[in-house]
Amino acid sequence: MNAVARFFDSDLWWSFTRNPITVISAIVAAICIGGAVLAPWIAPHNPFDLASLQLLDAFKPPAWSPEGDPNYLLGTDDQGRDVLSAIMYGARVSLLVGFLAVVMSVVLGVSAGLAAGYLGGTVDAVLMRIADIKLTFPTILIALLIDGVTRAALPRDVHDQIALYVVIFAIGFSNWPSFARTVRGSTMVERNKEYVQAARVIGLGRGRIMVTHVLPNVLGPVLVIATLQLGFAILAEATLSFLGVGVPPTQPSLGTLIRIGNDFLFSGEWWITIFPGIALIVLVLSVNLLGDWLRDALNPKLR
Amino acid sequence: MRRLGLAAAAALLALGIGAADARTVRWSASGDPNTMDPHSQNLGTVTMVLQQIYDPLIHRNADLTLRPGLALSWTQVEPNRWRFVLRQGVKFHEGEDFTADDVVFSITRALQPTSNYGIFVDSVDRAEKVDDFTVDVITKRPDPILPNKFASVYIMSKSWSERHNATRPQNTRQREEMHTVRATNGTGAFRLASREPDVRTVLRRNDAWFGWNEPGQTPGNVTEIVYRPIGSDATRIAALLSGEVDFVLDPPLQDLTRLRNAGNIRVLEGPEVRTIFLAMDVNRDELLYSDVRGRNPLKDLRVRQALYHAIDIQAIHRTTMRGQSIVTGTFFPPQVNGYTEAEDVRLPYDPARARALLAEAGFPNGFGVTLDCPNNRYINDEQICQAIAAMWTRVGVRTSVKAQPLGPFFAQIQRDDTSIYLLGWGVPTLDALYSFQSLLATRNGAQGDGIWNYGRYSNPRMDALVERMKTQSGEARMEAIREALRIYREDVPHIPLHHQMIPWAMRNNITIPHAANNQPYFRWMVVN
Numbered sequence: 001m002n003a004v005a006r007f008f009d010s011d012l013w014w015s016f017t018r019n020p021i022t023v024i025s026a027i028v029a030a031i032c033i034g035g036a037v038l039a040p041w042i043a044p045h046n047p048f049d050l051a052s053l054q055l056l057d058a059f060k061p062p063a064w065s066p067e068g069d070p071n072y073l074l075g076t077d078d079q080g081r082d083v084l085s086a087i088m089y090g091a092r093v094s095l096l097v098g099f100l101a102v103v104m105s106v107v108l109g110v111s112a113g114l115a116a117g118y119l120g121g122t123v124d125a126v127l128m129r130i131a132d133i134k135l136t137f138p139t140i141l142i143a144l145l146i147d148g149v150t151r152a153a154l155p156r157d158v159h160d161q162i163a164l165y166v167v168i169f170a171i172g173f174s175n176w177p178s179f180a181r182t183v184r185g186s187t188m189v190e191r192n193k194e195y196v197q198a199a200r201v202i203g204l205g206r207g208r209i210m211v212t213h214v215l216p217n218v219l220g221p222v223l224v225i226a227t228l229q230l231g232f233a234i235l236a237e238a239t240l241s242f243l244g245v246g247v248p249p250t251q252p253s254l255g256t257l258i259r260i261g262n263d264f265l266f267s268g269e270w271w272i273t274i275f276p277g278i279a280l281i282v283l284v285l286s287v288n289l290l291g292d293w294l295r296d297a298l299n300p301k302l303r
Numbered sequence: 304m305r306r307l308g309l310a311a312a313a314a315l316l317a318l319g320i321g322a323a324d325a326r327t328v329r330w331s332a333s334g335d336p337n338t339m340d341p342h343s344q345n346l347g348t349v350t351m352v353l354q355q356i357y358d359p360l361i362h363r364n365a366d367l368t369l370r371p372g373l374a375l376s377w378t379q380v381e382p383n384r385w386r387f388v389l390r391q392g393v394k395f396h397e398g399e400d401f402t403a404d405d406v407v408f409s410i411t412r413a414l415q416p417t418s419n420y421g422i423f424v425d426s427v428d429r430a431e432k433v434d435d436f437t438v439d440v441i442t443k444r445p446d447p448i449l450p451n452k453f454a455s456v457y458i459m460s461k462s463w464s465e466r467h468n469a470t471r472p473q474n475t476r477q478r479e480e481m482h483t484v485r486a487t488n489g490t491g492a493f494r495l496a497s498r499e500p501d502v503r504t505v506l507r508r509n510d511a512w513f514g515w516n517e518p519g520q521t522p523g524n525v526t527e528i529v530y531r532p533i534g535s536d537a538t539r540i541a542a543l544l545s546g547e548v549d550f551v552l553d554p555p556l557q558d559l560t561r562l563r564n565a566g567n568i569r570v571l572e573g574p575e576v577r578t579i580f581l582a583m584d585v586n587r588d589e590l591l592y593s594d595v596r597g598r599n600p601l602k603d604l605r606v607r608q609a610l611y612h613a614i615d616i617q618a619i620h621r622t623t624m625r626g627q628s629i630v631t632g633t634f635f636p637p638q639v640n641g642y643t644e645a646e647d648v649r650l651p652y653d654p655a656r657a658r659a660l661l662a663e664a665g666f667p668n669g670f671g672v673t674l675d676c677p678n679n680r681y682i683n684d685e686q687i688c689q690a691i692a693a694m695w696t697r698v699g700v701r702t703s704v705k706a707q708p709l710g711p712f713f714a715q716i717q718r719d720d721t722s723i724y725l726l727g728w729g730v731p732t733l734d735a736l737y738s739f740q741s742l743l744a745t746r747n748g749a750q751g752d753g754i755w756n757y758g759r760y761s762n763p764r765m766d767a768l769v770e771r772m773k774t775q776s777g778e779a780r781m782e783a784i785r786e787a788l789r790i791y792r793e794d795v796p797h798i799p800l801h802h803q804m805i806p807w808a809m810r811n812n813i814t815i816p817h818a819a820n821n822q823p824y825f826r827w828m829v830v831n
Contacts, residue, residue, distance in 0.1 A: 050696035055618040078623070079689050156711070249706075263536040266544075267557035 015297045025289035032283045036091035044073070045082040047089055053080045059264075062271050075271040078264065083271060086257055087279045093253040094283070097168055098234035102226050104172030105233075109179025110215070110222060116180065117187025118210050128184065131177035140239055143170035147245045163248040171236045175229055182225060186218035220298050227291035231284040238280055254280045326830045327527040328813065330550035330823070331539050333679040335501045335532040337710040340483040341457035342412055342472040345419045347577075347729060347821055348680065348709060350455075351552065352530060355506055355825055356396075357457035357489035360387055360406065361450050362514070365816030365824060367576075367733060369450055370519060373401065373458055373490065374438075382445040383428075389436040393513055395460045396487075396494040403432040408461035408470075410440065414750065415471040422741050423452040423732075425751030426773065444774050451732040463488045476717050492826040493528060504530040506825075514826060520816075523828040534679055534708075543568065543808060549830075550815070552823060553682060554808040556625040562808050571817040575805040577729040578634050579681055580797040581674075581691070582742070583607060584722045586759035592673035592705075592722040600670055601722070601758075607795040609660035611650045613698040614691060616800060623686050628801035633788060634728065634738055636802040638819060641735025641781065646788035649799070657698040669699025675716060675724040678706040682803055688725055716757045724757065727803065731820055735784045736772040743787075743796060744769045760796035 007013060016022055035042065046052060057080040060069045068075065074083040116127040134142070150166045151159055159166070190196060191214060199209050234254075240246035241255030242262075249256065254276050261273025336349040341357050343349075362372035374387040393401035410430040413420045426446035431439045442449065464470050467482035487495040492514060493506035506528040515522045531548065533539040536555035542548045544565060554562060554570070562568045583601040584590055590599050600606045616630050632649035635642060661669060676688035685706040692702035707715075716724050730737050745761040746753030752769070753759075768790070771783040791797075805821050815828040 050693040050702070053693040053697075055615065055622050055690050055693065058622045078686055079693065156707075250703075259535075263555065264557055265537055266540055266561055267555075268561075269557070 012297055016293070019293060021289060022293040025286040025293075028282060029286035029290060032091060032279070032286065033095060035088050036095050039085070039088035039092050043082075043085040043088045044071075045085040047081040047086045055080050059269055061269075062275075074275045075269075077261065077272045078269075083275050086252065087254065087276050090252050090254045090257050090276060091279060091283060093164075093247055093251050094234050094237055094255070094280070097164065097171065097237045097247065097253065098230050100168045101171035101175065101233040101237070102230050104168065105175040105179055105229060106222060106226055108172070109176035110183050110218075112176065113180040113183025114187055114210050114215060114218070117184035118191050118206065118214060120188075124184070127180065131180050134174070134177050137174075139171075139174040140236060142174040143167075143236060143240055144243075144245060146170035146173065147240065151245075160248050160250075163246075164251060167237060167240060167246050170240070171233050174236075175233065178225055178229070179222060182221050183218050186221060187214055190214050190217050224291060224295040224298060227294055228288060231288040231291065234280070234284055234287070254283075325527065326525050327529060328525050328550060328825065328828060328830055329529040329531065329548045330552065331531050331533045331542060331548045332552040333532065333534055333536075333539065334709050336504075337713070338473055338475060338484050339487050339495070339498065340469075340473040340481070341459060341487075341489075342409075342415075342418045342420045343475050343483075344713070345422070345455075346680075346709070346713065351822055352504060352506075353457060353487070353489075354491070354822055355493040355528065356487045356491045356495055357459070358491045359454050359456050359458065360389075361454045363454050363818075363820075364520065365818045365827065367819060369454060371517075372454075373406070377450055377453075379445075379447075379449075380439075383442045385440045385442065385446075385449050386433070387438045387440065389438065390513060391436055393490050394511060395463065395490050396509060397460070397463060399460045399462055399488075401458070401460075401490055402435050403438045405458055405461045406430065406438045407432050408464065409458045410456065412459065412464070412470065412472060413456050417474040418472045419475070419754070420456060420472075421754055422737060422751035423455045425452075425740065425749070427750070446773070447776055448732060448734050448736070451734060452737075455731050458490065460488050476714055478714065492523075496527075501532060506530075512826075520827050521829065523815075523826050523830075525825050525828050525830055528825055532679075540808075543810075546810070549813055550807070550809040550823070550828075552807060552821070554806055556627045556682065556806075559625075559627070559806055559808075567811050569809055569811055569813075571807045571809070571815075573805060573817050573819060574629060574636065574638070575729065575803040575821050576636055576638050576731075576733065576819050577681075577727050577803045577805075577821065578631060578636060578799060579628075579684075579687070579725065579727045579801055579803060580634055580799040581610075581723055581725050582756075582758040582760075582797050583610075584719075584758050585796060586761070590672065590722045591720065592675075594671040594701075595666075600664065600666060600672075603664045604795060605660040605664040606666065607798070608650060609657040609664070609698065610695060610700065611795055611798045612653045612657040612660065613694050613700070614798065614800070615652045615694055616649065617652070619687060619690055620801065623683050623690050624801065624804075627682070627804040627806065629804065630801050631799050633791065634742065634797055634799050635730050635735060639730045639733055639735055639738070641784035641788075643785050643788055646785065646792060648792065650795075654694075654698050661699055666699070669701060671701040671703070672722055674702050674704050675712065675721045676704055676706045677709045677712040677725070680709040680712070681725075681727040682805075684725060684727075687800065719757050719759065721757060726755070728755070729820060735787075736769070739765070739769050739772060739784075739787055743791070758796065760794070762790065762794060762796075765790055765794075 057076050058078055060072050060076040062068050062075045063070050063073045072082045112127050116124040147170050199213050238255030241253050242259045247253045257276035258273050264272050334348045336352050338344050358373050360372050360374040362370045364370050373390055375390050376388045378386050380386045407430040413424045426442045428441045428443045433439055469483040473479050473481050473484055492512040494509050496505040496507045498504045508526040540558045543551050562570050585602055587599050620628050620630050633647045674688050678685040688704045692704045695702045740751050741755040743765055744752040745766050768783045768787040812831045
């Protein structure tokens with residue numbers, strides 16, 4: 001039986017097909033992510049191609065309203081950019097930041113958790129106190145702090161170039177303790193099991209045991225948290241960009257679009273900010289619902 | 304019991320009167336002054352706070368005509384000598400007596416190399432104390448418009464400045480720190496009570512101000528002014544609508560309709576004596592921010608004309624400015640002496656011609672360039688730049704916009720560290736010389752010449768005409784101005800865009816005279 005067939009025969013797939021909300025959110029997430037990833041090929045316009053912008057097309061309402069233009073399904077912004085295309089390109093940046101930030105949290109958190117749980121003693125105490133201290137600060141504050149420090153320390157031009165990575169680092173760094181704590185707990189359970197003791201008896205090194213024996217057995221919960229944290233990281237990025245400290249303006253994310261559109265909310269041009277807002281909600285909600293389902297499906301106690 | 308009640312009633316009454324007398328006005332604009340030094344930054348954002356605190360020798364009425372300030376009278380006693388008779392009994396906020404020494408000191412300070420106010424004292428050779436309350440200003444040449452210029456020169460206390468090592472203006476280009484950057488000591492209607500840059504600036508009424516009982520303008524009744532810069536347009540307007548601020552100097556254009564319909568908000572509108580334009584580096588042999596190596600395309604007249612032809616100014620007027628601008632082909636508005644309608648003609652919007660001119664100049668595929676732009680100084684400044692970047696890119700000049708707050712923006716362009724920049728130029732003296740001299744004269748070290756000419760445009764014919772404007776009068780001077788305007792059109796040192804319209808928005812219970820220099824005169828604000 002090959003891997004694909006085995007997957008479709010698994011409990012996971014069975015619980016997936018049994019839950020309509022999960023199926024719907026999976027489809028929605030797939031559309032969002034697909035639209036974002038494929039934006040350069042499927043977006044109706046390229047909002048970064050200045051030569052294609054027509055100022056006279058600015059402030060066009062969505063296509064279905066009386067003054068709408070079928071060319072611009074969700075209307076245009078103050079410079080004549082197509083809102084739908086801007087959302088697709090913006091979601092790309094949001095997803096990229098979210099995904100890389102989660103990868104960074106996973107790498108940091110899992111290594112710290114594994115080391116703390118398996119080695120115990122001083123290592124455990126030090127690492128977990130650091131995690132505790134980290135947890136006493138609101139996440140967004142840490143991200144703001146990191147962004148502010150790099151902004152002050154680096155020349156403006158350099159900062160503009162690495163701004164995207166600073167945001168990824170800021171969000172990734174502020175999220176690692178949740179991974180570390182979970183992994184530490186599972187590791188402490190695993191390290192006293194027979195297979196680990198057996199590995200120790202045959203003289204394997206601690207590093208090898210941690211990576212090849214313990215790690216695969218503690219990754220289940222990590223997958224669940226990572227999915228949930230993806231939604232959180234996207235939201236954190238949007239918040240930072242809305243505050244004007246996130247991604248550089250040359251790479252607008254959904255948060256940047258919401259901030260720019262916010263200036264036109266009072267004057268009746270609601271579509272510039274509402275549609276990116278809806279896109280953000282839909283994206284985060286579908287990812288979170290998938291995460292919830294994954295948590296339930298992987299939890300043996302709920303089966 | 305009865306007596307107690309009476310006492311309580313009296314106390315309440317006293318409290319009530321106290322509350323009625325304390326009239327605080329909270330106001331907002333998008334940018335914060337980048338210094339409190341009175342001679343360091345000749346910027347509207349700075350003077351909108353400083354003119355409440357410092358008095359010049361000569362004040363302006365709201366219609367911009369002159370009225371006595373710290374000087375009671377001024378006469379040109381000799382062609383090269385102006386005599387100012389000073390007001391007696393005036394005290395600075397920290398208690399120093401105001402005398403002729405302070406005037407001589409302040410004029411000398413404005414003449415220092417780090418001053419950004421040289422344009423207002425350009426003709427001054429020196430100031431001399433005649434007696435404690437008379438000062439003579441000796442000019443290098445006869446200067447008939449000196450009083451107009453002195454309406455912008457603030458008077459500081461000599462002893463206070465010496466005590467705080469502030470005898471020369473702060474060097475903003477170097478981001479220098481000194482006492483005058485954060486502290487003030489003027490004679491004006493309001494004193495600085497507290498200041499947190501970019502957060503909040505509080506001014507309190509100076510009851511001892513000489514102007515409260517002067518005839519001419521209805522004196523205001525404001526006792527406290529709280530200024531809070533709010534960068535986001537939506538937040539600033541939300542603050543006004545919710546009653547968190549009472550007065551907004553620069554309401555965003557897209558919200559004017561809503562404000563007018565709000566019921567409790569009044570919008571005052573009028574043209575400003577300020578023109579928005581783009582200036583270009585026409586001096587360097589290679590641009591700092593361009594992908595062209597070994598030559599400067601902007602030195603070629605055809606390229607400048609191409610950039611001009613590529614701008615669809617009507618689209619900017621209708622869409623970006625929502626009709627709230629006066630499109631122009633010159634660089635100062637009709638209120639300014641010397642304005643000539645015949646020279647107010649734009650190069651037409653013609654992208655095909657722009658492409659042809661670029662090809663002719665050797666750039667058939669265009670080139671790349673960075674457009675420097677403030678994002679909280681002029682009305683919709685960043686949006687204008689973005690729109691222009693798109694228009695230029697369409698004819699092949701790939702433009703990236705670098706928009707930043709006014710502090711870093713002005714520090715950057717004042718180091719000539721730019722290739723193309725957007726600037727808005729107001730004319731406080733209401734005379735064309737001010738614009739020609741600051742923006743187009745060759746920067747040669749002389750006071751005021753070319754001090755805002757960061758593209759370093761230089762044309763000997765223009766310089767000769769500026770010299771004629773400085774010395775001649777009557778029809779000969781007008782002829783020099785007209786000739787200079789013709790050269791401006793031929794040389795295209797700038798690409799003019801429009802004159803600004805300045806709506807002010809305030810709560811209904813506030814009255815303040817609208818001034819075309821975009822300066823809110825709080826001393827004449829009445830809060831009911």
